[in-house]
Amino acid sequence: MSPHLHPTAGASRLESIDTLRGIAVLGILLMNIQLFAMIAPAYFNPTAYGDLGGINYAVWVFQHVFADQKFMTLFSMLFGAGMVLMADRAESRGVSATWLHYRRTWWLLVLGAMHAYLLWYGDILVMYAMSAAIVVWFRRRQPLTQFICGAVMLLIGTTIFAGAGLTLPQWPAEAIAEMRSQWAPTPEEISQETAAYRGGWLQQMSHRVPHSLGFHSGAFIAWGFWRAGGLMLIGMALFRWGFFSAVLDSARYRRFAAAGVVIGFPLVVYGLLQHEANQWRMEYSQFQGTLYNYWGSLAVSTAYLCLVMLWFQSGRLQALVHRFAAVGRMAFSNYIAQTLICFLLFYGTGLGLFGQAERWQQLLVVLGVWVLILLWSPWWLARFRYGPLEWLWRSLTYWELQRFRR
Secondary structure (H helix, E strand, C coil), X not given: CCCCCCCCCHHHCCHHHHHHHHHHHHHHHHHHHHHHHCCCHHHHCHHHCCCCCHHHHHHHHHHXXXXXXXXXXXXXXXXXXXXXXXXXXXXXXXXXXXXXXXXXXXXXXXXXXXXXXXXXXXXXXXXXXXXXXXXXXXXXXXXXXXXXXXXXXXXXXXXXXXXXXXXXXXXXHHHXXXXXXXXXXXXXXXXXXXXXXXXXXXXXXXXHHHHHHHHHCHHHHHHHHHHHHHHHHHHHHHHHXXXXXXXXXXXXXXXXXXXXXXXXXXXHHHHHHXXXXXXXXHHHXXXXXXXXXXXXXXXXXXXXXHHHHHHHHHXXXXXXXXXXXXXXXXXXXXXXXXXXXXXXXXXXXXXXXXXXXXXXXXXXXXXXXXXXXXXXXXXXXXXXXXXXXXHHHHHHHHCCCCCCEC
16 A cells, blocks of 8 residues: 555544534434334335324424435535545545545445345445446536536436426336335235344345345436435535535524525425325325425535534534534444344344334434444544444555554
């Protein structure tokens, strides 16, 4: 390995980015828990499975309004910012940033595929790796160009969904029937998925592998690339403009936060009311109905970003800031740790609680996992330089075993 080629030392990291990343990786579990604990259609169509009255409905509304796509948006933008940050540091040392990026991305793809096909089909790492392999070519563009290109990619994703909904009546009857089955499965289909995940690891593969393949092919082309790739480009621009570094004037952060709240939440809530008015019909809710949250989540995520930067600037509750930053420094390990905990709780290889936890009980699991991760991340980093998977990823990327213990 070249003497100039080495990973970023802890002291040179941007703690504001680590803090935001830590909040994002924890927040993602608010939505992912539904895929761990319930049948897949219930993630998109809450009427497909389980009780949706009383406290369960309140929990679902909370998740939809405050979490659905919001933390994924933050995480995607941070991924784009990280690509630029890594490239700048590599080039400042005379290292080929492109070559380094592709080695890093290749190993993310490999590790993500292992996660998706062996443990949990909701993995997002494969989609990130495939998207990053393309959008990296925009990293030297001007921030405004990156932002516009990212917005155009998001518009393409919108056009695909809106167009699919408008042309649905012309689809072959078999395709419509299959989509309806995926949106609102029959009791027999629900029983098959439930039995698979309450069974052993090999039984789970009958559902996990096809869903992972679908997510990495058709869903990636129709939605994943445009969403993740577009957000990565926007993240590159925001990083160049200083949004992630907590260096902007606090008044500017407050203005953007206020705009995000005023625009984002009403749009998301209006979209929710439209779902209800259309009685969660697949013909509406699968397509046009998604677009309010698709765009509203961008505004809400911007508000979250600015509020975290304002908190960071305030200097208040620094002990908690450091805990979130530790979670963010170990984001890869903590993301997979969430899977391992839920794998053991809900699948037949563990306690086999799949399909049995109501939404309010799932929220309690989320809170418990958050406490564990907030406790273990600072403890681990006080003894080791990296999280276990960060160490593995860096060692593979730089072709040399990294120093592990402090």
